[in-house]
Amino acid sequence: MGRVAGAGAAALGLPLSGYTAVLLTNTAVPLWQSMHRTLPLFFMASATAAAGSLLSLLPHARHEAPVLRAYRIAGKLASLAMGLAVERDVERIAEVARPMREGLPGALWRTSKACAVAGLALDLLPRCPRWAEVAADVLTTVGAVAARFAIFEGGKASARNPQATFQAQRQGQGAAEAVGHTMAADGRPLKFPLPVLR
Numbered sequence: 001m002g003r004v005a006g007a008g009a010a011a012l013g014l015p016l017s018g019y020t021a022v023l024l025t026n027t028a029v030p031l032w033q034s035m036h037r038t039l040p041l042f043f044m045a046s047a048t049a050a051a052g053s054l055l056s057l058l059p060h061a062r063h064e065a066p067v068l069r070a071y072r073i074a075g076k077l078a079s080l081a082m083g084l085a086v087e088r089d090v091e092r093i094a095e096v097a098r099p100m101r102e103g104l105p106g107a108l109w110r111t112s113k114a115c116a117v118a119g120l121a122l123d124l125l126p127r128c129p130r131w132a133e134v135a136a137d138v139l140t141t142v143g144a145v146a147a148r149f150a151i152f153e154g155g156k157a158s159a160r161n162p163q164a165t166f167q168a169q170r171q172g173q174g175a176a177e178a179v180g181h182t183m184a185a186d187g188r189p190l191k192f193p194l195p196v197l198r
Contacts, residue, residue, distance in 0.1 A: 017047035024155065030096045030168045031158035032151070038089050039151070042082035048075030050144035053119070053137035069123070076120040076140060083113060083147070095167045096158055105154035108146045115143030 018040035025036035032039070052072025060068065090097040099105045119140035122132045158164045 014044055014048065018044040024151070028165075029155045029159045030093075030161075030164040031090065031099055032155045034090050034093060034096050034168065035086050035151075038082060038085040042079070042086050042147075045075060045078035045082045046144045046147055048072075049079045049116070049119075050141050051075070053140040056133065057137050072137070072140070073120070073123055076116060076123065079144070080113075080116055080120065083116065093164075093167050093171055095161065095163045098161070098164070099154035099157035100150070103153075103157065105150045105157055108150035108153065112143040112147035112150055115139040115146065119143060 021035075021039040021043040024032040025039050027033065035042075049072060052068055052075050056065075056068045056072060087100070090100055100109050116139075119136045122128065122136035122139070125132055128136075
């Protein structure tokens, strides 16, 4: 029963780790909405890196070490790649991206990237000593937590900024991206970007 449950958890665990991001990106918060293509994949990659790092910190058999190393390094590489993809999505609209560059969310996001890069670099050292493995795993875990708080706090900041909402809607994000939501209330088709009323 334990092995069957473990196999089921292995199959479902990774997709479920991105489900929080799916829920976030289906809100009206401009920052989260702008990440709807990449945030779930980033959460999955980041969760893989953090899980591999945490498992490596726990006691494990010697024959399990190579599997854990491959797992966490794959997660770290994917996490860095998807972090860049998230940034690219957000940067399409400057006002929406502002929280990821400024204040507490910006500081947390930069910290998460620095920790992720440092964790991967230490893990890729040839004949990596145990202290470097521990440091890499701690840095990766801290980076994953910092990234989630950066996105959470950044979303709150973007929700308080009316220009972020206006510019996102003007560029056609939100309901207009969904099929069947391209008609205005008067029945005429919407055209994006929306004209500015003077």
